[in-house]
């Protein structure tokens with residue numbers, strides 16, 4: 001691995017910053033099983049829809065979550081396999097000794 005550029009270091013710290021919030025993490029975990037709409041996410045994480053929407057926008061702006069319009073609803077999902085892997089690997093790491 002070559003030495004990362006300062007810009008890349010900042011991008012990575014930004015990703016970790018997004019992940020270092022329990023609420024956002026819960027939202028991301030609720031998306032591990034697949035795409036869901038805001039109502040469904042809010043129910044699962046026991047939060048107000050408006051609060052979930054706010055966090056989803058942040059996560060989307062940071063390319064951790066993506067959204068797709070399906071008729072009248074917007075479905076959210078983890079941006080790609082890398083995000084799935086980051087979450088999965090981190091949980092694996094806390095579970096082994």
Ligand SMILES: [Zn+2]
Pocket residue numbers: 092093094096
């Ligand atoms: Zn480990």
